[in-house]
Structures are given as structure tokens and as C-alpha cells.
Amino acid sequence: MTKRTKGDLLLDTGVYLFLIALGMIMLLPLASVFSKSVSEEWAITSGKVGILPVGFQLDTLMRVISSSMFIRAFCISAGVTLIGTLISILMTALTAYPLSKRNLPGISFCMVLFIFTMLFSGGLIPNYLLMRQLHLVDNLWVLILPGMISVFNMLVIKSYYESLPEALEESARIDGAKTYTILFRIILPLSMPVIATIALFYAVGYWNDYFGPMIYINDTALKTLQLYLQDVVMDANSANLTNKSIDDLMNMSPEGIRAATVVASTVPILLVYPFMQKYFIKGVLIGSVKG
Amino acid sequence: MGTGATELNRKSRAAAARSRSASKWRIAWRNRDYYVLLIPGLLFLLLFKYTPLYGVLIAFQDFNIFDGIRGSEWVGLEQFHKLVRSEEFGQVFMNTLLISVYKIVLLFPVPILIALVLNEVRLMFFKRTIQTIIYLPHFLSWVIISGLFVTILSTSGGLVNNIIQWFGGEPVSFFVSNQYFRSLVVFTAGWKEVGWNAIVFIAAIAGIDQEQYEAASIDGAGRIRRMLHISLPGILPTVVLMFILRLGSVLDAGTEQILTMYNPVVYETADVIGTFVYRIGLGKMDYSFSTAVGLFNSVVGFILIVSGNYISRKLLKRGIW
Numbered sequence: 001m002t003k004r005t006k007g008d009l010l011l012d013t014g015v016y017l018f019l020i021a022l023g024m025i026m027l028l029p030l031a032s033v034f035s036k037s038v039s040e041e042w043a044i045t046s047g048k049v050g051i052l053p054v055g056f057q058l059d060t061l062m063r064v065i066s067s068s069m070f071i072r073a074f075c076i077s078a079g080v081t082l083i084g085t086l087i088s089i090l091m092t093a094l095t096a097y098p099l100s101k102r103n104l105p106g107i108s109f110c111m112v113l114f115i116f117t118m119l120f121s122g123g124l125i126p127n128y129l130l131m132r133q134l135h136l137v138d139n140l141w142v143l144i145l146p147g148m149i150s151v152f153n154m155l156v157i158k159s160y161y162e163s164l165p166e167a168l169e170e171s172a173r174i175d176g177a178k179t180y181t182i183l184f185r186i187i188l189p190l191s192m193p194v195i196a197t198i199a200l201f202y203a204v205g206y207w208n209d210y211f212g213p214m215i216y217i218n219d220t221a222l223k224t225l226q227l228y229l230q231d232v233v234m235d236a237n238s239a240n241l242t243n244k245s246i247d248d249l250m251n252m253s254p255e256g257i258r259a260a261t262v263v264a265s266t267v268p269i270l271l272v273y274p275f276m277q278k279y280f281i282k283g284v285l286i287g288s289v290k291g
Numbered sequence: 292m293g294t295g296a297t298e299l300n301r302k303s304r305a306a307a308a309r310s311r312s313a314s315k316w317r318i319a320w321r322n323r324d325y326y327v328l329l330i331p332g333l334l335f336l337l338l339f340k341y342t343p344l345y346g347v348l349i350a351f352q353d354f355n356i357f358d359g360i361r362g363s364e365w366v367g368l369e370q371f372h373k374l375v376r377s378e379e380f381g382q383v384f385m386n387t388l389l390i391s392v393y394k395i396v397l398l399f400p401v402p403i404l405i406a407l408v409l410n411e412v413r414l415m416f417f418k419r420t421i422q423t424i425i426y427l428p429h430f431l432s433w434v435i436i437s438g439l440f441v442t443i444l445s446t447s448g449g450l451v452n453n454i455i456q457w458f459g460g461e462p463v464s465f466f467v468s469n470q471y472f473r474s475l476v477v478f479t480a481g482w483k484e485v486g487w488n489a490i491v492f493i494a495a496i497a498g499i500d501q502e503q504y505e506a507a508s509i510d511g512a513g514r515i516r517r518m519l520h521i522s523l524p525g526i527l528p529t530v531v532l533m534f535i536l537r538l539g540s541v542l543d544a545g546t547e548q549i550l551t552m553y554n555p556v557v558y559e560t561a562d563v564i565g566t567f568v569y570r571i572g573l574g575k576m577d578y579s580f581s582t583a584v585g586l587f588n589s590v591v592g593f594i595l596i597v598s599g600n601y602i603s604r605k606l607l608k609r610g611i612w
């Protein structure tokens with residue numbers, strides 16, 4: 001029998017208070033921006049909206065989602081994310097396979113080649129000049145090709161392959177299966193949990209990427225969602241800079257528009273989040289526990 | 292007999308070496324399918340990772356985009372002299388170190404605390420809910436997070452300024468304040484990642500042998516003592532490893548984060564090496580100087596990471612490679 005002492009009670013109280021406070025800090029900014037996006041305009045401009053919405057309207061959100069700029073940016077981001085994730089996961093899963101055969105001659109040298117790129121890079125300008133030479137500036141492929149393989153992700157998949165029992169491959173080989181058959185019929189299907197996790201990380205990476213598009217995409221017709229969002233967010237911010245209330249400049253509340261744009265760009269992540277949660281914890285553990 | 296044996300040994304070793312190198316090729320040829328699979332990955336490395344390393348040469352030139360690397364004038368270390376003398380770079384370097392050190396000192400312990408505290412929660416439902424909430428910000432982009440904080444810190448009806456005014460204070464424009472900007476950067480970085488960074492420590496606690504807890508409680512240790520004397524020492528190797536890795540990236544103060552948040556008013560306190568390279572290189576088109584700054588950053592970062600890994604292998608017998 002464990003008996004609860006005073007110290008235990010104190011500890012429990014502290015634990016729950018700490019975690020509730022932490023949860024609140026994480027949720028408040030989200031709640032606040034959501035409330036602003038659905039509140040009545042007069043309430044936003046007079047600063048009455050705190051955590052809960054004042055009044056309720058979906059006009060601002062509808063106006064934001066139906067703007068042609070938003071739709072185009074959203075579709076570009078969705079396309080880049082979809083195609084980028086497919087290419088990345090294929091390249092990563094295939095490249096990791098030979099690298100997991102440590103005893104093959106030359107493989108450890110190839111590993112060094114890959115790992116070195118994690119530690120040392122040419123930097124921004126040499127990369128930019130290369131993309132220019134390859135005519136990839138203002139071309140959406142620039143958002144996918146240079147990041148096709150993340151070496152870190154590849155190491156995670158590789159260590160998963162290495163954890164599979166060797167007897168599986170041996171017996172398949174005795175049955176006459178060749179390398180590719182073994183890879184596609186046995187190894188990849190068995191690795192689906194880790195592949196799904198890594199695919200998820202790639203997808204989130206492509207969807208959230210801001211630095212890449214900012215550097216390589218100048219054409220307004222090719223703006224991704226993050227670039228578009230930054231324009232909306234920082235526009236209002238630069239109005240702050242001049243210390244003039246932007247409300248005087250426009251008759252609709254820019255605060256509301258900004259909040260609605262943030263909400264509209266967050267929704268896709270929030271929708272897939274519950275589904276991905278069961279995967280990513282597994283994936284992180286695979287990645288981090290390896291010594 | 293001694294000499295004869297070594298003679299024989301040497302001969303057979305030489306023969307073995309010869310046949311080993313021949314059999315190496317044979318092994319490789321028999322497994323050629325594996326090497327074929329490697330080709331796309333190696334081509335990717337060559338084109339997108341190693342070609343830019345050749346481009347680093349422009350740090351030693353007065354690079355002109357029309358003449359290219361072959362046609363541009365070589366100036367030796369002049370760009371690096373400029374870098375050392377530049378007051379602006381000194382400022383940027385200090386900003387980078389300050390922001391990074393603040394992030395480490397203030398944020399590194401938090402995930403450890405979160406993991407220890409979560410381990411004490413017995414209500415599974417509550418535990419799962421809190422975990423779901425604190426992991427979530429990790430999946431939001433910096434642009435969205437900037438948007439969130441611009442909204443709640445806004446001087447016209449933002450949540451935080453409303454509260455400040457309730458208490459009779461003056462509203463603060465956090466995003467254009469040299470006084471508060473660094474705190475804003477550190478706080479938002481913490482908001483995004485502390486929950487996520489706790490996962491590693493949560494996993495480490497889960498790996499501690501349960502018998503230790505049982506033994507301790509039979510010996511009369513309360514929960515606080517078990518937390519301090521079993522959980523904490525149990526995750527110490529993980530803590531040290533994560534800390535060393537974190538130190539390795541001390542020159543990366545969060546380029547993308549700061550790019551989405553800052554503006555010319557706060558360059559003085561917020562410009563870090565990453566944003567500086569971007570501003571000078573692509574903004575002012577000073578390619579050579581910007582590449583020199585980038586190269587400096589890469590070299591120092593490389594030394595830090597490699598020595599961090601070396602220390603961790605010595606100390607903990609494990610590292611990242």
C-alpha cells in the first residue's frame with residue numbers, strides 16, 4: 001500500500017498546476033487569433049477581443065479563403081508539398097538501403113560523403129549562384145530538388161533497416177529473390193511505420209518552408225502560402241512602424257484580415273495533426289534513441 | 292624457427308592481402324545492384340551539396356557575376372580582413388551569441404523539467420491531452436507563429452497589451468522595440484519547441500528500470516526523492532548529449548525565425564549571422580563578402596560540432612556518428 005504523504009499532495013498540486021499553465025500558454029495565442037478571425041469588426045477595432053470571440057461572423061474568413069491570391073498560393077504550396085514529399089521519401093528510402101549494407105566495399109566512404117554535408121555547407125550565396133546557373137530561380141522545382149534527401153532522415157531510415165533481422169533477406173535470397181525484389185517486396189513494406197513518419201516530417205517541412213521560397217521565388221504568380229502569409233502579416237506590422245493606426249488607412253479591419261489569414265493557413269496542419277500524432281512519436285524515438 | 296615462421300607469415304599475409312583486394316572487387320561486382328541504387332543519391336550530393344563547396348572560392352575573390360568564378364579577380368584574404376574590421380559584423384556576431392546563449396540558458400532546462408513533471412502524472416487522459424497540446428506548436432511554421440504573436444502583442448487591442456493596460460501600464464510595441472525584441476525571439480522559440488524537445492527526455496525516462504523505483508519506495512523514498520535520485524540521474528547521459536549537440540549549433544540563433552519577425556528598426560539587436568548573410572549577399576549583392584561571412588560561419592560551426600561529438604564520445608561513449 002502506498003500512502004499519500006503531505007509531500008506527495010504538494011507534488012501533485014505543483015505538477016498539475018505547472019502543466020495546466022504550460023498548456024494554457026500554448027493555447028492562448030491560438031485561441032486569441034482564432035477569436036479575432038471570427039469576431040465582429042467593431043469589436044476588433046475597439047480592442048474588445050481577448051481570448052473569446054465577441055459576436056460571430058465568418059465573412060472575414062470567407063473573404064480571405066476566396067481571394068484569388070490565397071487560393072493560388074494554397075494550391076502551389078499543396079502541389080510542392082505533395083510532389084516534394086513523394087520524391088523525397090522515394091529517394092531517401094532507396095538511398096538508405098545500400099548504405100545499410102555496411103560490409104560492402106566502398107559503402108563506408110559513401111556514408112562519409114553524406115554525413116559531411118550535414119556538417120559543412122557552402123552557405124547561402126554559393127547555393128544561390130548554383131540555382132541561378134541551373135535556371136532554377138523562379139522555378140518551383142527549386143523548392144524540391146535541393147532538399148530531396150535530408151541526410152538526418154536518411155540515417156533514421158537506415159538504422160531502421162539495420163534493425164530488421166538479416167535472416168529475412170537470406171531466406172528470400174535462397175528462394176531466388178534479387179536485390180530489388182527483396183527491397184520492394186520485403187524491406188519497404190516492413191518499414192512502413194518509419195517511412196510514414198519520415199514522409200510526415202518531409203511534408204511538414206515542405207508546407208512550412210519560408211526561407212527557400214523567399215530566396216528563390218520573386219515572381220508574384222509563384223508565391224507559396226508562407227510567402228503570401230508573411231506579406232499579410234508584415235504589411236500590418238509596417239503600419240505599426242510608422243505609428244499610424246492602419247484602421248485609418250482602410251475601412252476594413254486589417255487585424256481581422258491578418259488573423260483570418262493566419263487561421264486559414266493553420267487549419268490544414270490542425271486537420272492532419274491528430275492523425276499524424278500516433279506516428280511522429282514513434283519516429284522521434286527511432287531517431288533519438290540510437291546511440 | 293622464429294625467422295622461418297615470420298617469413299611464412301609475411302608471405303601468406305601478402306597473398307591474403309592480394310586476394311582480399313581482388314575479392315573486394317568480386318564482392319562489389321556480385322552486389323552491383325546495391326551500387327546502382329546509390330547512383331541517384333550520389334548524383335544529388337554531387338550537384339546540390341558539393342558543387343556549392345566549389346562556389347565558396349568566391350570568398351577569396353572580388354566576385355563579379357558576369358565574369359564568373361574563373362574570370363573574377365582573386366583578392367586572397369581581403370574579404371576576411373574586411374570582416375574582422377567591420378563594426379557591423381562585430382555587432383552581428385555578438386547578437387548571434389547573445390540570442391543563442393539566452394536560448395540555451397533559459398530554454399534548455401525547460402524540456403527536462405517538463406519530462407520529469409509529466410512522468411509524475413498518473414491520469415493518462417490528462418497526460419495525453421497535455422502532450423498533444425505542447426507538441427502542436429512545433430508543427431506550425433515561423434510565419435504563422437510570427438502572425439500569432441503579432442496578433443496577441445498588437446498595440447491596438449492585442450491580448451498582452453490589453454492586460455498591461457489593465458494594470459495601468461503603457462502599451463509596448465514588442466516587434467519594433469530594441470529593448471524587448473531579443474526576449475520576444477527567445478520566448479517564441481521556447482513556445483514553439485520546448486514541448487517537442489521534451490520527447491527525447493520522456494523517452495529516456497521511460498527507459499529507466501522500473502525496479503529502481505520499487506526498490507527506492509521500499510526503502511522509504513517519497514516521490515520527490517525518487518524524482519531527484521532516480522529519474523534525474525537516469526536521464527543525465529541524454530541531457531549531457533543533448534547539451535553538447537546544442538552547443539555545436541551556437542552560431543545558429545534561428546535565421547528563419549528572425550527573418551519572419553524583424554524589421555530595420557531592430558537590426559541593431561536582432562541581426563544575426565544568418566540574416567546578415569542574406570541582407571548583405573542577396574539584398575546588397577555583395578556576393579564575395581557575404582560568402583566570406585558564410586564560410587566563417589560554416590567553419591566555426593563545423594569545428595564546434597566535430598569537437599562536441601568528440602567530447603561526447605569520450606565522455607558518454609556515444610555521439611551522433
